Amino acid sequence: MTIQINLANFTNIVDPLKIAEEIFRQNPHIHIPVPIREIAKAAGIKEIFSEKDIDFEGALLANEEKTSGVITYKEHTDCPGRERFTIAHELGHYLNPKHKQNFNCEAKQLSFTNHEKEKEANLFASYILMPDKFVLKHINSTPLLDLKFILEMAEKFSVSTEAIIHTVSRLSKIPIAFIFSIDNKVRYFSKSKNFPYLNLRPKQKMPTSILYSENENFEKQNIIRKKAISWPLPYSDKTLIEETVSSKGKYGITMLYYQY
Ligand SMILES: [Zn+2]
Structure with missing residues (x-):
């Protein structure tokens, strides 16, 4: 080429x-x-x-x-x-x-x-x-936009996990949010426009407690998935899911999305 x-x-x-x-x-x-x-x-x-x-x-x-x-x-x-x-x-x-x-x-x-x-x-x-058209093609092609799919996208585009998350948050039509944490404290978060207001401040304690893995990188086989119950979000009749992946004993990425 x-x-x-x-x-x-x-x-x-x-x-x-x-x-x-x-x-x-x-x-x-x-x-x-x-x-x-x-x-x-x-x-x-x-x-x-x-x-x-x-x-x-x-x-x-x-x-x-x-x-x-x-x-x-x-x-x-x-x-x-x-x-x-x-x-x-x-x-x-x-x-x-x-x-x-x-x-x-x-x-x-x-x-x-x-x-x-x-x-x-x-x-x-x-x-x-991460050209919009390729990112959109990917996120529109999957029946489930979850953390595993996002980590696979980072590999396909050969960008960092954080970089692909910012782009996916900007372009997603599905309500999703990502919270970056260190030692069970919020670093910052990134969310799609249509995800509800998330009342989180940097350095505050994470609403859910994370057992950080010692892996060098964020690995998709180590994603932990559960029902999200402790986040400061308005009531919804849909089930909120939280998925977390972590590395180096202290860094975490938690994704929130609704189960349809
Ligand atoms: Zn520069």
Whole structure:
């Protein structure tokens, strides 16, 4: 599969979604997992380096015209999806004409950030690695959108579990919510628009108690499923299900959905 990128077409596109769409327009054959390294190379990125001991997550070093450059990313061999997201993020800086040619991006800038350019690079990374049409095709194809299916999607798209959850939450027509926890305390949550208001604050105790598994990764064979009874949610005549998967003795993802 050859990727071709005509950089001249990008000089006036500043919207991260439109930049990703232009790549797909020029290369309609691209499928998942999206070949992000090949796309970067076709756009003029000469080298993509990984480094172990660096105090940033990703960096871009390009010429002034941004026709040629180098991307460096922090090695996360346990999570190739995270490495792919960093490469896509730096490519998002490179292809956006509003962004300068050099960036040093820290881990926090690749997750929650208020910095406009970092947010734009993250949006680009999400759109290019998890195009809406492919995500929708997946979630519309399954009779049951549960945590196992979501973990399988992360593998198919080769992205981190957190990344696919954010995209699925944004696009799901079915009410679903995901609560990320650490040591039985809420870190944050992500939910579909039609899921009821969820009164949870970061650092508060999880409404359900989790026995965290020591596994290195979130593994689908370790999902624990039960009826959800202790969540601060309005009454519904449908049964609420909670599924939890955990790792490293302290990290958990709990999915809530209604049984139809
Ligand atoms: Zn950045």
